[in-house]
Amino acid sequence: MDKKKTELLIAGQGAAGYSAALYSARYQVQTVLAGAEFGGETAIGGMIENYPGIEADGFDLMMNMKNQVMNYDVELFEENLEEISKTSTGFLVKTNSAEIETKAVILCVGRERRKLNLSNEESLVGKGVSYCSTCDAPLYKDKIAIVVGGGNAAVEGAILLSKYASNVHLIYRGSSLFRPEKILLTQLEKCKNLELHLESEVREIKEGNNGVEGVVVNKKGEDLDIYSDGLFIEIGADPRLEIPNQLGLDIDNETNEVAVNKLMETNVKGIFAAGDLTNASGPLKQTVTAAGQGAIAALSAYTFLGSK
């Protein structure tokens, strides 16, 4: 096993992680950025049109962030954290091939989107399959879109999409929409171009040369073909809590996210967290909020290291 030592270890190569690394490098904190996968969710999100100052493909935006970080003295270590424990001097992080001693950690490991687990779902992400209607709705102007889910996010997504798309289908397996807030249901009823399909489940995603071309839905026991240009899967996301749980971090009771204060401090001294993993940005989980929180976490880690 390789052995390394650093002052700060940042976990996750998403917007929060790159932003934290950029700031910590500029504070001249010795930094290792660890994570097996480049770019996080933004890199697979298709066009990003709401990051101020830049309209770009998410992959390109993240490549720019990475290149900007790599201009500084940051060690990129392309393995995920597998284990973490507290030591007398800080923390010991284990990856597949290394043990890294660090004085502080910023966790930016994001969330795992819940999936329908259909065979071509993953390969169609960015080609019609999306897990974020807030992000991608404007791309569906005058098109047909399907939203799957029965909670607030799905209903909000369907309402938003109805402002852009010519037709929206909301597909939910339950027999009534009882979870969303009443005000959302009132707004939903006013969407003239929206059709609600209850007791319905997507069985298959149809695909053509350009991506999604509709779905096969089982509605009350019968199969139904619905044409659509996009499929929005809004059935929730789960924060990646394996590493936070190993450290005994406080978890927000309501959201199941890592609880942080406005300085991105967790309840364990020396452990900071940022981005979609945390309860910092409420329901607005976006690249811009993750990047902002990464920057704050880096300042807090710098202050913490200076105080030691």
Ligand SMILES: Cc1cc2nc3c(=O)[nH]c(=O)nc-3n(C[C@H](O)[C@H](O)[C@H](O)COP(=O)(O)OP(=O)(O)OC[C@H]3O[C@@H](n4cnc5c(N)ncnc54)[C@H](O)[C@@H]3O)c2cc1C
């Ligand atoms: C399809 C889609 C489209 C989107 N479109 C937009 C948009 O248009 N505009 C917008 O602002 N936002 C958009 N978003 C949301 C945005 O991508 C997220 O809010 C943002 O990526 C959150 O950044 P993050 O760094 O917190 O987490 P993530 O981007 O999820 O990054 C987390 C990283 O941590 C890594 N990781 C996981 N476990 C470990 C571990 N144990 N050790 C090390 N690393 C680990 C992951 O591999 C990943 O690279 C979209 C999201 C999706 C899914």
